[in-house]
Amino acid sequence: MIALLATGCGNRNQGNQWFPLREGETQDYAVQYAGEEPREPEQWTLRVAQPATFQDQTVAVRHHSAGVSYYLKADEQGIRRIATRTDIDNEPTADAEPIWVLKAPYQVGTEWTTPTVPYLIQRKNEHPRDLKYTHKAQMTWRIEAVDDTVKLGDGSEHRPCLRVVGQARLNLYTDPVNGFTDVPLISREWYCQGEGLVKFEREEKVPTGFLSGGLLTVEWQR
Template sequence: MINTIHQQLPKLLLLATAISLLSCSKSEIDSSDYFPLKPGKAWVYEVETEMKDPEIHPTITLSTDRKINFDGETTWVRRSADGVEYYIRRDDTGIYRVASRLDNQEQAQLDPARRYIFKNPIQVGTTWEALTVPYLVRHPNEFPYHLKNSHKAIMTYRIEALNQEVEVPYGKFTDCIHVQGTASIKIFTDPVNGFSDVPLVSNEYYCKGVGLVKFDREETVPGYAMTGGKLSYNLISVK
């Protein structure tokens, strides 16, 4: 009997290991469920802001235009209605951007490093960094009035919560991931405040099977010589 048990023990250990690995894989969250890349799909967002800026339109459309072989690897091309294409890949580390292209550019421009949309593991506390610029800070009486070409910052993204409930015009969703990004830039705001650290904060909500349903960006500027503001995208339709 003892010999029989010893003979079966390796098989039992292998079986236990297989079951353990299976249960672990099932418990892991697949980031692709929250950022669908199926070519042909489009997401339309209602844009809300208190800023009076002709460059900000009432709606914006983002789409997965095509799946290609780019630089030897499978890549999905996400396109914005304003004529910008983003080259997206995914692997065991997460979902990330590797290049971008404007309509007036013949070839995509490679990013200096991966720009993650999601970084694995998908769990509260996972962080990553990416370059950002101020989108809403303005010199109202100067030209150019925006700072996106002159100031850059490293934004730290963090998965703040899972299973979040989010309601937008397109519907109410319960299985959503909340990602928050924080950064700051130092700028001369006015003679009274001098140089100030201006916070750049984004909050993104990705829902299972749908993708990005809500995006908020806030850039608060002290003083009177410069302005900031808040911008929100809320999903209104998926095509």
């Protein structure tokens, strides 16, 4: 499916129907954690800033309230991240290779891979506690559905939606009994037509032992 790029002035859309990147648009997300070790809920805000020129190409810029901007390029191949910039950087840093957000064709069975790190897995008695500083994996993504319905915690329903599932594995020493275990990292994302990302889940469950994991749920708040 060809990306629907909007041109002209005012509220420019640098994305497509599944992931619109309309200049000036803001989306708030409620963030919940579930696991052995409780974490406080959060709120993320993502805002589409003015398009930028990077490496002689016009790209969309999506800013995260955590203090980082993502430089995104959309075309007939899909949407991919090509650079990031933190709020303290003067210039963006190019990704070593483009990182796909969504890859065309937008149909069941389309697959791609991206690098990932553990979001939730932590050491219980060692430092640094977060494994994201020391471990990486390749995640394989697949479009599982193109007409899914998503019901959010506020009761709202969204359709039609792409359901995209990513899976990776980390071989970790979990405890003396199990030894090394292949720990699954599972991501689920729902992109709804005309709305973009409305829900995201990250599941990282580990056997009881040296590590703790959990479930991250992120939902769009209208």
